[in-house]
Amino acid sequence: MGKPLVVLDNVSYQYDSQEDFALKNVSMKVYEGEWLAIVGHNGSGKSTLAKLLNGLQFPTEGSISINGITLSEDTVWDVRRQVGMVFQNPDNQFVGTTVQDDVAFGLENNGVPAKVMGERVVDALSRVNMESFLDQEPHHLSGGQKQRVAIAGVLALRPSIIILDEATSMLDPRGREEVIETIMKLQQEESITVISITHDLEEAARANRILVLNKGEIYREGTPEEIFQMDEELVRLGLDIPFPVKMSKQLSEKGVVLSKYYLTEEELVAELWTSHSKM
Amino acid sequence: MDISLKNVEYRYQNNTPFERLAISDVSINIESGQYLAIIGHTGSGKSTVLQHLNALLKPTKGTVWIGNREIRAGRKEKNLKEVRQKVGIVFQFPEHQLFEETVEKDICFGPQNFGVSEEEAKRRAKEAIKQVGLHEEILSKSPFDLSGGQMRRVAIAGVLAMEPECIVLDEPTAGLDPRGRKEIMDLFYRLHRENHVATVLVTHSMEDAARYADEIVIMHKGRVQKKGTPYEIFSVPEDLLELGLDVPEVVRFQLKLEKAFNVKFGKICLTAEELTDAVADYLRGGTPK
Ligand SMILES: Nc1ncnc2c1ncn2[C@@H]1O[C@H](COP(=O)(O)OP(=O)(O)OP(=O)(O)O)[C@@H](O)[C@H]1O
Ligand SMILES: Nc1ncnc2c1ncn2[C@@H]1O[C@H](COP(=O)(O)OP(=O)(O)OP(=O)(O)O)[C@@H](O)[C@H]1O
Ligand SMILES: [Mg+2]
Ligand SMILES: [Mg+2]
Numbered sequence: 274m275g276k277p278l279v280v281l282d283n284v285s286y287q288y289d290s291q292e293d294f295a296l297k298n299v300s301m302k303v304y305e306g307e308w309l310a311i312v313g314h315n316g317s318g319k320s321t322l323a324k325l326l327n328g329l330q331f332p333t334e335g336s337i338s339i340n341g342i343t344l345s346e347d348t349v350w351d352v353r354r355q356v357g358m359v360f361q362n363p364d365n366q367f368v369g370t371t372v373q374d375d376v377a378f379g380l381e382n383n384g385v386p387a388k389v390m391g392e393r394v395v396d397a398l399s400r401v402n403m404e405s406f407l408d409q410e411p412h413h414l415s416g417g418q419k420q421r422v423a424i425a426g427v428l429a430l431r432p433s434i435i436i437l438d439e440a441t442s443m444l445d446p447r448g449r450e451e452v453i454e455t456i457m458k459l460q461q462e463e464s465i466t467v468i469s470i471t472h473d474l475e476e477a478a479r480a481n482r483i484l485v486l487n488k489g490e491i492y493r494e495g496t497p498e499e500i501f502q503m504d505e506e507l508v509r510l511g512l513d514i515p516f517p518v519k520m521s522k523q524l525s526e527k528g529v530v531l532s533k534y535y536l537t538e539e540e541l542v543a544e545l546w547t548s549h550s551k552m
Numbered sequence: 553m554d555i556s557l558k559n560v561e562y563r564y565q566n567n568t569p570f571e572r573l574a575i576s577d578v579s580i581n582i583e584s585g586q587y588l589a590i591i592g593h594t595g596s597g598k599s600t601v602l603q604h605l606n607a608l609l610k611p612t613k614g615t616v617w618i619g620n621r622e623i624r625a626g627r628k629e630k631n632l633k634e635v636r637q638k639v640g641i642v643f644q645f646p647e648h649q650l651f652e653e654t655v656e657k658d659i660c661f662g663p664q665n666f667g668v669s670e671e672e673a674k675r676r677a678k679e680a681i682k683q684v685g686l687h688e689e690i691l692s693k694s695p696f697d698l699s700g701g702q703m704r705r706v707a708i709a710g711v712l713a714m715e716p717e718c719i720v721l722d723e724p725t726a727g728l729d730p731r732g733r734k735e736i737m738d739l740f741y742r743l744h745r746e747n748h749v750a751t752v753l754v755t756h757s758m759e760d761a762a763r764y765a766d767e768i769v770i771m772h773k774g775r776v777q778k779k780g781t782p783y784e785i786f787s788v789p790e791d792l793l794e795l796g797l798d799v800p801e802v803v804r805f806q807l808k809l810e811k812a813f814n815v816k817f818g819k820i821c822l823t824a825e826e827l828t829d830a831v832a833d834y835l836r837g838g839t840p841k
Contacts, residue, residue: 290697314729315701361700361727362647413564413572416644416723417594417756439700442726443644445593445756446798472701472729475801513730516801520824527832538805546812549835 275305278466284335286321295321297489306464310477313486314511319470323438327358357432359440363423367411375411376426397429400455416443437469474515478536517541553619553717555582561613562600574600575774585748589761592771593796598754605720606639607632637666640716642724646707655706656691662714680709700727718750758800762822787820802827
């Protein structure tokens with residue numbers, strides 16, 4: 274594991290209009306180069322946490338430090354240079370009148386020279402297969418196309434931390450796979466740190482670590498293996514069990530002997546093949 | 553009430569330099585009491601088709617029939633209230649349909665607009681909010697002070713409270729937590745089965761299309777590429793992959809197993825339960841069926 278890049282110390286957050294705290298006593302670390310998935314029921318505080326990490330709002334109690342800098346109104350711009358965020362609703366994110374202007378906007382703000390900027394914009398848009406929409410107005414795109422452009426906007430910035438807030442929820446299955454692969458490649462090759470908020474358990478199963486939020490508090494943290502062993506407890510938390518685990522369970526109940534419940538289809542197929550094919 | 557699209561074309565910003573052809577020659581029939589799923593790659597025209605089902609968009613060519621109301625290209629359409637009342641749409645982005653100061657007012661807006669009394673509308677709001685798994689206290693909150701998934705649930709409650717004859721869902725589960733996803737899809741299915749509510753579902757979840765729909769339409773580049781039952785559609789994985797789509801995870805898993813064991817189970821299983829039985833039988837007997 275790399276060094277701790279993001280450190281939350283006893284963070285709580287309360288929205289002005291609400292009686293309850295949206296986040297309560299959250300302490301956690303995110304390590305350099307890891308892929309951390311954050312899961313939890315609707316309203317558990319995931320987006321609130323994301324907005325705190327990006328300095329869109331500040332903790333009511335506790336403190337956050339990112340790459341050694343304590344987040345405050347004075348440091349927020351330095352921090353945002355390192356943290357790229359894709360919001361849950363892409364419409365809230367668009368500022369440009371064309372797709373290419375929109376992606377360029379963040380670069381301009383960071384003082385990237387014009388020539389480099391053009392290249393980076395096209396590069397980022399081709400990574401998400403949107404290079405043929407350069408002059409389209411972002412609000413006049415289909416739902417999935419909007420999400421792709423929003424992701425390109427962050428890729429172009431090349432931040433050291435990428436926060437995805439359900440950034441692929443409206444992509445078709447193969448499109449989602451491609452986009453996740455693209456970001457995973459960046460994470461591995463350039464040691465980018467990814468914090469991905471998701472309801473897609475298959476995606477969470479591929480993370481290095483999973484954090485489960487429940488009613489504004491950290492319920493548990495662990496490897497995908499550890500988390501998905503929680504089984505029916507996950508359903509109580511508003512979550513579910515990934516398909517290969519469900520399949521393993523159902524097969525065991527039907528008398529097919531398995532040494533454990535598998536997290537990936539490949540492993541389950543492999544065990545079925547080695548232990549049962551010669552029956 | 554039946555809805556049908558006949559040779560529908562739609563161009564966004566028609567007759568401007570920004571004109572964009574989104575769908576063409578689309579013919580789809582939705583019979584009363586049917587459950588239709590529409591699947592397709594990003595940008596294939598699904599949301600554009602849906603918005604014709606209650607005349608939010610009017611075709612630039614072709615005709616749409618909504619019950620006995622005809623919407624034809626190039627004609628001014630007035631008084632669409634009745635159509636909007638019969639066909640309730642849950643939009644792809646819930647923010648696009650929330651606008652009142654409180655959740656309660658938001659949910660009551662539709663029914664009251666269609667002549668339901670305030671008291672009855674409030675009763676329906678209370679019921680609908682529970683059906684989508686939220687607490688009653690949320691009724692007094694602002695819809696913009698909610699989490700993404702809570703907003704989605706409120707948008708769904710708003711459509712339920714209208715008690716439409718046809719429910720049109722544009723990726724209704726995006727943003728819902730996994731348990732909510734299942735509960736809300738089961739709720740729509742119950743309404744469909746028990747109250748014969750015609751249902752049109754646009755989804756990227758092949759699992760949901762396989763589980764709930766009686767018919768599936770595949771859109772590709774603005775046209776209808778293929779129609780069939782879930783069984784017909786998912787029995788030919790190659791066609792789906794070519795269109796950038798996929799089979800449900802259970803079918804994918806079956807194909808992997810068949811490859812490893814070098815057998816065919818005879819038919820494609822669309823649920824985990826079916827596949828478990830097929831696999832257990834096979835392992836017990838050792839002979840493919
Ligand atoms: N802008 C806001 N003003 C007031 N309260 C808010 C606001 N945004 C969220 N909340 C409340 O804070 C709590 C946490 O919301 P948050 O958006 O962080 O949840 P989430 O885990 O991202 O949920 P989802 O999966 O639905 O996106 C919820 O109870 C929500 O109603
Ligand atoms: N308001 C608009 N103005 C101009 N073009 C649009 C508009 N909305 C959509 N389009 C274009 O029309 C085509 C069809 O879009 P539509 O939203 O129907 O796709 P979709 O199948 O719903 O995609 P997704 O799965 O991404 O939501 C796309 O190429 C899109 O860019
Ligand atoms: Mg959220
Ligand atoms: Mg759409």
